[in-house]
Amino acid sequence: MNDTVLVLSIASAIVAGTPILLAALGEIITERSGVMNLGVEGMMLVGGVVGFWAGVNTGSLTLALFLGGMAGVALALVHAVLAVSLRVDQTVSGLSLVIVGGGLSAFLGSSGDPSLLQSPNGLDVNPLFPQSLRDLPAVGPIVFGHDIVVYLAMLATVGAAYFLYRTPSGLSLRAVGEDPAAADAAGLNVVRIRYLATAVGGLGAGVGGAYLTLAVLGTWQNGVTAGLGWIAVALVILAGWRPGLALLGAYVFGGLRGLSFTLQLAEVDVPSDFLAMIPFVAAFIVVVAVSANPKRARRVAAPAALAQPYSREAR
């Protein structure tokens, strides 16, 4: 029964959803500090190309994820300088990250001979659990069948939730995102916290991008993320800035992404272009539906100071 359509699609949804989850968790931390970074797509691309390069050349998954994450952090810090220090419009700054990330990753990916574009395979990432567990009916492939990154992303979800709601640092972070003036008066370093939170967002997107190119897709192409970063940004809104819901949502989007594969297995004939549309239609509908529900909108509002630059002098 482990090769039934349902079991296989749930298992693949979890893998496909993991890059989205990593990026969305990072963005939740960033936005909770009051910084909106729309550049997730660009940070994933840069993390993706650097991680792919490191993985293909060294064969080390750890190193690839680390360097991919650092590339994401580097780009995120550019946003921090623009949005936090120079206080330029955060939407425009985020968009500039998308474009510079796309351009830089395309340039890096096509450099060298042979370039990454000609590099056929990613890394074979081994499953974490022994064969005996993976052979269990249903729960084998779904629960025990994955590589270590999938479980680390799950752990990171728990960690992010614990950090935000149960630690003093998490409280400080949320305070800065809700009312930076009050947080500043209470002695918190608003600029430092926002820089750190933005860097964590870059880390999530960078690692997510590296995992996507190396393990999920096993290939590098220009613009290989194909909108996944934007799905992650939408997911943050849908999840109401909460890590737990982001995990659920990421797996659902991962499942929608893999729908063509699923339907192929089930021998249902739907044009592939329409299947490619589904995650985006779903994200569109859910963003509108979330806005249409005033009760929910009150309960899970965005951080009050989201996208507002903070300046002591302008208080």
Added chain:
Amino acid sequence: MSRISVEPRAHGGAHVHLGVPVASLAVALLVGAVILAVAGNSAFEAYRTMFDASLNGWTAFSRTLTLATPLILTGLAAAVAFRMKIYNIGGEGQLYLGAIVSSWLALALPADLPKPLMLLVFLVGGALAGAFWASLAAIPRAYLNADEIITTLMLNFIALSLMNYLIFGSMTFWRDPSRQVPGGKKIPESAQLPALSGRLHAGIIIAIVCAVVLWWVLRQTSWGFQLRTIGDSPAAARYAGMSVSLKVLSVLAISGALAGLAGAIEVSGVTKGLEPRSLATDIGFTGIIVAVIARTNPLGVVPVAVFLAAIATSGTALQGIGIQVEVVFLLQGLIFLSVTAGEFFVTNRVSLSRPASTSASGTSTPGSDTAPVVS
């Protein structure tokens, strides 16, 4: 001891509004040169090749203007919305819809229609289609406050899949059954914009007219004034009796119409049929870069679009000297980033100053009215 002091400035003169973007462009090209040099290429040779391929001589320049035509329109589309701080980043999808609907009109209407009538229907149809696609995001934005950044972006991917389906995924009305490689049916001669010189077509005139009209509307009409007021402070605008919802709808409709018009003109003047590969080349997305560099000024959009078109057209020439096309994307990104950072210098006066007091310490005091960014 001197330190860098920063203070906000209300209105910079023309030297600021023109000087800062130009300086930002220079910085971006410089950084690009360094990256090219690090990658082992001659930056000087690369830039000279790009200049020769895009601006040096009429043949090259007319090729640049051909590409600038849709960029002016998508730049205007982004500029009008950004001016109200409505971030329509769906120009890409609105352009596709304009191309899909206008090419359908050209194929469905009798081919022997008088050319002016056919062109009018064709272009208006494309603009309306773009406005319709934008309205899918505009209505939830106006009445539910649904984030237009996300919704317009999702609509881009949906429109792209739709266009791909019409040509690659099926045997629809748009697709030419006689061609081996999937492609669109050729539109009749009556729907093609007249050529001016080589590949350059009359679309450039339409684009420039749109820029001048939009500039006039934003400057001279109360609609244009209200746009900026709402962008600065929606609450104050509402208090002054302006209907913010209606303004959101009208701005996004105009924005979408301009992007849709870009799609129609591209089909009419360049691709002559629904050709996804030629249309999905980030024209809508690049329009955002154009609008930001032009600081949402419609007249500024025209030269900026020509400049970015020059960079984009020279990509293939770079391959001739062994440099990859992707340098174009890198430069576009660097320029956008640099201009975004430059915005800080437009809104703030940064100067080297000596402390006014007799104390020569030069250290900063927290809460002083000139915040030291770097001391």
